[in-house]
Amino acid sequence: MLGQEGGIVAFVIFGIIAANTILNGFEIDLQINLTSGQTRVFDFFVFEKAKAVQAEELINSIIAGRLNDTNARQQTDRIVDAINNK
Helix, strand or coil: CHHHHHHHHHHHHHHHHHHHHHHHCCEEEEEEECCCCCEEEEEEEHHHHHHHHHHHHHHHHHHHHHHHHCCHHHHHHHHHHHHHHC
C-alpha cells in the first residue's frame, strides 16, 4: 500500500512541474532599460500582451517626461524666451 501512495504523490508532483513548465511557455518579457544602465525584466502571460504594451508605453512616457524636465538646454531656452518676450 505504501508503494501505491508514493506513486500517487510522485504523479501529483510531476503533474505540478509539468503544468508549471507549460504555463511558463506562455510568458512574454517586458524589459525596461533604466537611465542608470540597469535593466528590469517583468514577466507577463501571453494573454496579457495588451497590458504589457500599455505598461511599456506608460513607463516610456514617464521616463521621457522626466528627461525633458531635467534637460538644461530646454530650461535655459524657456528662460531666455521669457526674458525676450518682456
